[in-house]
Amino acid sequence: MGKLHLQHISKSYGATKVLQDVSFHVNEGEFVTIVGPSGSGKSTLFHLIGGLIAPDSGTITLDGKNLINTRGHISYMPQNPSLFPWRTILKNVLLSSEIAGKKDAGNALELIEKAGLSGYEDAYPHQLSGGMKxxxxxxxxxxxxxxxxxxxEPFSALDEFTRFEMQxxxxxxxxxxxxxxLFITHNIEEALFLSDRILVLSDKPASIKKEIIIPFSRPRTEDLLLSDEFMKLKREIHNDLRS
Ligand SMILES: Nc1ncnc2c1ncn2[C@@H]1O[C@H](COP(=O)(O)OP(=O)(O)O)[C@@H](O)[C@H]1O
Ligand SMILES: [Mg+2]
Incomplete structure (x- = not known):
């Protein structure tokens, strides 16, 4: 489960064409990153996938089921996620399963522990640092x-050190x-470190300019960032974005 498929997606806002014939897929369990210049239509793509807006043409499916104009089928973390200040950390984590109508706590407590937040279950968001939130x-x-x-762009507001820890x-x-x-960033290094595959978006009207299959094995460590092959790919994508 989790195969996402976009075919021939186009979207304009008034006279401004933002997306032009965008097609790509994300396989089950795959980590795919879209890199593109600011204002190229990356967030627009997410709003389409999340059913918040509809495309002018094209199809979007998840495991074969239509996603256009339907909400609640993907988990979406927006560019500036907000926690509810009046809810505890545990209650904030439980929100997504609550919305989905699940009664049990799922993996919430286990996840809180994995996030290094044990002991903060009953704390409130204002008691946490930016990285913790x-x-x-x-x-x-x-x-x-x-x-x-x-x-x-979940890490764009974090300093470089915290960012790497989060990655x-x-x-x-x-x-x-x-x-x-499906991850969005304008940071090439981040995309290379995280992904199985990178899709390079062109400037507006955006289309997929290039697909790069990342050859690095997992688990990935910090040394990778300084390897020749990493540098070479970084340069290559940098040039793709500029040309
Ligand atoms: N609701 C909207 N109405 C009009 N124009 C929009 C709207 N949302 C985004 N745009 C425009 O579409 C383009 C792409 O925006 P966006 O998808 O947010 O880009 P990105 O996330 O890549 O920075 C921008 O030029 C932006 O101004
Ligand atoms: Mg954006």
């Missing part, structure tokens, strides 16, 4: 029953939960 928003997405998680943490968690991930 980010992890809560993540495990809330992971605790949802949906088979695919869409993450829109490693995300990979360790993802490995255990067998969900598909």
């Amino acid at each position: 980010q992890r809560v928003a993540f495990i809330r997405s992971l605790n949802s029953p949906q088979s695919i998680i869409c993450l829109d 490693e943490w995300l990979l360790s968690i993802w490995k255990e939960y067998q969900k598909s991930i």
